[in-house]
Amino acid sequence: MNWDDLRVFLAVARTESLSGAGRQLKIDPATVGRRISRLEEGLGVTLFAKSPQGYELTRDGGRLLAHAEAAEQAVTLGAETLSEEGEAGLKGVIRIGAPDGCANYVLPRVIARIAREHPDLEMQVIAQPRLFNLSKREVDLVVSVSAPTSGRLLVQKITDYHLSLAGMRPYLRRHPAIGALGDLGAHKMVGYVPDLIFDKELDYLEEIGVNRVDYTSNSVSVQLNMIRAELGLGIVHDFCLPYVPRMRRVLPELVRLKRAFWLVRHADDRKVERLSRFCEIFTRQMREVVEKLEAEA
Numbered sequence: 001m002n003w004d005d006l007r008v009f010l011a012v013a014r015t016e017s018l019s020g021a022g023r024q025l026k027i028d029p030a031t032v033g034r035r036i037s038r039l040e041e042g043l044g045v046t047l048f049a050k051s052p053q054g055y056e057l058t059r060d061g062g063r064l065l066a067h068a069e070a071a072e073q074a075v076t077l078g079a080e081t082l083s084e085e086g087e088a089g090l091k092g093v094i095r096i097g098a099p100d101g102c103a104n105y106v107l108p109r110v111i112a113r114i115a116r117e118h119p120d121l122e123m124q125v126i127a128q129p130r131l132f133n134l135s136k137r138e139v140d141l142v143v144s145v146s147a148p149t150s151g152r153l154l155v156q157k158i159t160d161y162h163l164s165l166a167g168m169r170p171y172l173r174r175h176p177a178i179g180a181l182g183d184l185g186a187h188k189m190v191g192y193v194p195d196l197i198f199d200k201e202l203d204y205l206e207e208i209g210v211n212r213v214d215y216t217s218n219s220v221s222v223q224l225n226m227i228r229a230e231l232g233l234g235i236v237h238d239f240c241l242p243y244v245p246r247m248r249r250v251l252p253e254l255v256r257l258k259r260a261f262w263l264v265r266h267a268d269d270r271k272v273e274r275l276s277r278f279c280e281i282f283t284r285q286m287r288e289v290v291e292k293l294e295a296e297a
Helices: 003-015 018-025 029-043 059-083 100-105 107-117 169-174 181-186 220-228 238-243 267-271 273-296
Strands: 048-051 054-057 092-098 121-127 141-144 153-168 189-191 233-237 247-249 256-266
Touching: 003 018, 003 029, 003 054, 003 059, 018 029, 054 059, 092 100, 092 273, 100 107, 100 121, 100 220, 100 238, 107 121, 107 273, 141 273, 153 169, 153 220, 153 238, 153 267, 153 273, 169 247, 189 220, 220 233, 220 238, 233 238, 238 273, 256 267, 256 273, 267 273
Parallel strands: 092 121, 092 141, 189 233
Antiparallel strands: 048 054, 141 256, 153 233, 153 247, 153 256
């Protein structure tokens, strides 16, 4: 058994397909299949069972997975030691998963700050309104709107942030005045598609007592643009407000929600020096950028 075969095994286990592993490793899927067959023949066991959903680990495959991940960790640590980065600039690729609001309105500024000090570091942002699987190494770290309570994870709070009820000034001039939460019944509301709310922390309208929504999306950016198009009112991240000058808060004394961003990593990455250094820098810059944007709102 060699590391190259284990690397192919890990890719198939995480993507659950030969084609997905091939794209990840930049090799032909047929080659991936041959490498898996060679590994199975060498070990004398079946590692994957083919199903309509893809390649699923067998019991023996699951047992090998833990050892393969340990080998991956050892290779990563060895590369970190030999890189001789010390206190020099960070290098390589780091992939960050984040909800689309954070990814669109916060992370570009964070990355710009980090890039000035670490120009050889490639930072990839995967912006999707869903949960990410760290065990499958879809990303290196996740910015989450809630702290996970299960799994082998490292979780730390990044910073608090705030949200407000908001609308465009032209819309507010054309529609009935709002002096209390009860007045919202005369207005159209923008929010999340109810059955696509993947985290309870995102159920903003229910928290302020609004039980209906007229225009919906699973994307923060789309919701913001719906409000910008004067379709109605909605809950907006305060760090988004500087990007839309004519948008203003509504009932600011009554509606100001508080949430937090959390940094989540796989527990096996605790000893990866490069990633730990990046997380320290990233967390500090996230705090500063969110604070600055909210001050500009």
